[in-house]
Amino acid sequence: MALQVGIVGLPNVGKSTLFNAVSNSAKAQASNYRFCTIEPNVGLVDVPDTRLDKLSAIVQPQRVVPTAIEFVDIAGLVKGASKGEGLGNKFLANIREVDAIIHVVRCFEDENILRDEGAINPVGDKEIIDTELQLKDLDSVEKKIARTEKIAKNDPKAKRVLDVLLQCKNHLEQGKNIRGLKLEGEDKEAIADLFLLTEKPVLYVANVDEAAILTGNKYSEAITKVATEEGAQVIVMNNNIEAQITELESPEDKELFFSEYGLTEPGLNRLIRSAYQLLDLITYFTAGVQEVRAWTIHQGWKAPQAASVIHTDFEKGFIKAEVIGYDDYVTLGGEAVAKEKGKLRIEGKEYVVNDGDVMHFRFNV
Numbered sequence: 001m002a003l004q005v006g007i008v009g010l011p012n013v014g015k016s017t018l019f020n021a022v023s024n025s026a027k028a029q030a031s032n033y034r035f036c037t038i039e040p041n042v043g044l045v046d047v048p049d050t051r052l053d054k055l056s057a058i059v060q061p062q063r064v065v066p067t068a069i070e071f072v073d074i075a076g077l078v079k080g081a082s083k084g085e086g087l088g089n090k091f092l093a094n095i096r097e098v099d100a101i102i103h104v105v106r107c108f109e110d111e112n113i114l115r116d117e118g119a120i121n122p123v124g125d126k127e128i129i130d131t132e133l134q135l136k137d138l139d140s141v142e143k144k145i146a147r148t149e150k151i152a153k154n155d156p157k158a159k160r161v162l163d164v165l166l167q168c169k170n171h172l173e174q175g176k177n178i179r180g181l182k183l184e185g186e187d188k189e190a191i192a193d194l195f196l197l198t199e200k201p202v203l204y205v206a207n208v209d210e211a212a213i214l215t216g217n218k219y220s221e222a223i224t225k226v227a228t229e230e231g232a233q234v235i236v237m238n239n240n241i242e243a244q245i246t247e248l249e250s251p252e253d254k255e256l257f258f259s260e261y262g263l264t265e266p267g268l269n270r271l272i273r274s275a276y277q278l279l280d281l282i283t284y285f286t287a288g289v290q291e292v293r294a295w296t297i298h299q300g301w302k303a304p305q306a307a308s309v310i311h312t313d314f315e316k317g318f319i320k321a322e323v324i325g326y327d328d329y330v331t332l333g334g335e336a337v338a339k340e341k342g343k344l345r346i347e348g349k350e351y352v353v354n355d356g357d358v359m360h361f362r363f364n365v
């Protein structure tokens with residue numbers, strides 16, 4: 001299953017517009033009234049990767065298949081959502097299911113577009129959302145504390161879990177997000193079953209108006225300052241224009257359109273690549289005359305696990321992998337020369353796949 005990124009934010013900040021911009025299949029309703037979105041829209045999004053073009057130019061395959069991640073357009077959150085306000089709990093449940101969060105903040109001024117919270121204030125908006133997610137997490141953490149306290153008296157393992165939970169509670173009560181704790185190993189395990197909302201990795205989209213596409217504006221600067229302090233990335237873009245670019249059919253028209261705004265590529269490409277990094281994902285390739293294809297795996301996966309995304313049989317019957325590094329493949333102009341120059345390696349079960357590896361799996365079933 002593809003990894004999921006959820007788009008969250010206050011009502012009317014441009015979430016559905018962003019979803020329409022990234023999604024080449026499904027179309028979400030985007031309009032100027034709050035709670036326009038109720039059911040989440042889900043769309044599969046190709047991950048742009050210029051390496052695929054380079055490999056295809058060498059191999060000349062019948063088809064080229066990029067890798068994809070899933071975007072989910074979630075309804076607008078409002079103050080009090082954690083207590084069921086607005087469309088409340090349902091949305092929080094939608095967020096619980098995603099692997100990472102794209103948080104859209106409004107950085108465009110347009111008095112025609114309704115706004116509940118008065119003057120444009122992306123930092124304040126971020127705080128509203130953060131608070132709701134933190135309250136919900138606090139709820140989950142406190143429930144687990146209640147369940148754990150008793151057992152922790154005679155069970156050192158449960159005691160350790162309890163300690164982590166208390167640390168989380170304390171952190172949340174200070175208005176901080178769990179991701180800031182950077183829990184690892186057993187500590188991370190201790191809360192894994194809670195799928196805490198503020199633990200999920202996040203990146204911000206500063207949705208600016210036309211004039212600020214290249215330069216940003218005072219709003220995007222303000223949110224960038226706050227996000228950077230938290231170690232999060234901010235992508236400055238105009239969701240409306242991105243959605244218009246997506247509407248265009250031909251690549252030439254697209255290029256003409258975004259270059260008119262002084263952009264060298266759609267903001268979406270930056271966004272999708274960042275989301276991919278946020279999820280700690282890497283790509284490996286398979287390259288044959290029938291198909292050149294990109295595959296998504298997690299950083300650190302070994303060869304058999306990497307093979308499993310193609311087919312589970314590949315993992316079960318894994319014998320070995322033939323691997324050519326991307327740079328070798330491209331500089332030497334393909335498999336044949338790479339082999340001749342000794343750049344094709346035979347790797348076993350313990351091989352940790354590198355980003356860009358061109359792989360061929362040997363297996364039996």
Ligand SMILES: Nc1ncnc2c1ncn2[C@@H]1O[C@H](COP(=O)(O)OP(=O)(O)OP(=O)(O)O)[C@@H](O)[C@H]1O
Pocket residue numbers: 009010011012013014015016017018029030031032033034035036037038075076077108110113207208209210237238239240241
């Ligand atoms: N950068 C922008 N500049 C000007 N208008 C914009 C921009 N981005 C989005 N809009 C407009 O803002 C309105 C709200 O957008 P959208 O429906 O995407 O919001 P939403 O966050 O999905 O709202 P909801 O929470 O109600 O689902 C739309 O009319 C859209 O065209």
Ligand SMILES: [Mg+2]
Pocket residue numbers: 015016017029030036037073074075076
């Ligand atoms: Mg919407």
